[in-house]
Amino acid sequence: MPTTDSPLAAVATASTVPPAGPVLAAGESARTVDLPGLGLLVRSGPGSRDAEPALCVHGLGGSSQNWTALMARLAGTVAGEALDLPGFGHSPPPDDGNYSIAGHARAVVRLLESERRGPVHLFGNSMGGAVAVKVAAARPDLVRTLTLISPALPEIPPQLSAWPTGLASVPGLPQLYMRATRRWSIEQRTAALLALCYGDPSIVDAQARADAAVEYQRRLDLPYFWDVMVRSTRGIVNAYTLGGQHALWRQAERVLAPTLLVYGGRDRLVSVRTARRASRAFRDSRLLMIPQSGHVAMMEHPELVARAFRDLLDELGHRGGGAGTGTTGTQDSPTSTAATGS
Template sequence: MSSTELPSVLATSVAPKVSSVRVAAGERLRTVGLPGITLTVRSRPPAREGLPPALYVHGLGGSSQNWSALMPLLDGLVDSEALDLPGFGDSPPPDDGDYSVTGHARAVIRYLDAAERGPVHLFGNSLGGAVSTRVAAVRPDLVRTLTLVSPALPELRVQRSAVPTALLALPGVAALFTSFTKGWTAEQRVKGVTALCYGDPGMVTPEGFRNAVEEMERRLALPYFWDVMARSARGIVNAYTLGGQHGLWRQAERVLAPTLLVYGGRDQLVSYRMAQRAARAFRDSRLLTLPDAGHVAMMEYPETMATAFRELLADTGKLTDTGATGARS
């Protein structure tokens, strides 16, 4: 558990069950009850007391497990926690059924306020990148630095490979897709997701593939799985259409925290060409482009990302805040 404890009324430690979510070596899971939502939080015991907190937010269809490769590489720098957004991973759906970007951002803010962990080093991937951008814009007091991996920010020309995901937002499409893919095995589904999200699917180890299949089987058994996917996809599409001060690009311009942007050259969901626009939008940004990476660079190239994050801290003078002499790699 992190060095910053939740009030006991909010935190309940849980022992992971064999049939439940996978927990990597050194990780712990706990459930956190907040008004209207219950969140599952994955954490690592901090290397020592006093490290600044970090929070990781996954993307559409993902979970806190997406950060398990990166978190141990930052053990000497930060006190890491990753959460399952409402309806994803091991977190049940929210009471209000709100899966908009704003709804997810509200869940992150509620957690940080209740845990009194802010300001944090905030990480976000894809949908989690859009969510984290909104959090950093509306609550700058909660964010020390911002690291965005292929953030789902509005694009005028969406890549063709991203269209099927966007179509999930349309009423009835999720049910149609469920019927169409009824005979697909978990292995087939994982192969499809891996081919879509990785720059090189061959990087996935046999053990990693087996773990992903087990997780896919678990999720498909949840009665709300497709509803959450469809509503969250709709939330992204709706966020793309918002203008004015609520538009994500406008909010990106309002972010004060030093920002690390990570884009993959083989990303089939968020276009590589958006990297330069993002670098211009975030006022205090650094850009890391990985030509061979896909949509989940923190899973594909965790060592490179850990190095880039350390450089972000050194560049902004925040490395001294950690009292760290080096990140474990």
């Protein structure tokens, strides 16, 4: 479909210049945390800073903005923050060029240690879920609870719809993809991304799609965009092949923090089949299944995720220690929050 035929074209022309800094929702703020060899953009959600701290970790191709809708709904419950992992969003690449799951996990630990915010309620989506598992397993002192939304835990073989993403780790293939789709408009690329990440991409309205297209173009124009994507995808693939104590499923078994698992029935990247295995692997888990959700439930169904998290806190407040396991599956009317990450 030519650009001029796109229903987003008229909306997109009003905001074709990418913003210099992160786009912030009402009540949000952002700051840059400078650490040796590492600079991180940290987004703070609305609400009181006196509440218990929470930190959110996005997935491959995402950013801290992926957590805006959820942080807004948890504003009265936790003091929510979200970071842009090194090389993503508005965080520059790390000096050491390490985009492995372990490398991203070290960045999260260094942030928490530098600001002395732990223990936090740690949230992770997709690749960020694998990162959060690493952090929770290695540093239980930094994690109060763990919420994983479609975490990237090994599934062999992966579902067919996830293969194209994994193949991005193969040198040269992203460039081939870009050449093969060179006639696509940025609106078409954004629509394809939303279709991959959302169970029902039609809930994203025209203005939100146009804003997402502007942000997507900004990222594509970064000179390090493909290097970060390829190396981070390779980091996920490598993490899937690790054995022994470093294997992600073994790491999951070591997590002590009470864990909320969220899976979507329409997820095209993380199969819902892994949900049952995950609920068995984490020693203190409860499982939320959202049949109509895709890969980014915190964006597509933020109210359901927020409700499940508050239920977790209520459970912990009422039980006198000891592990409890609960399973709940529900579906509600989805919200219309836009996304650009997976």
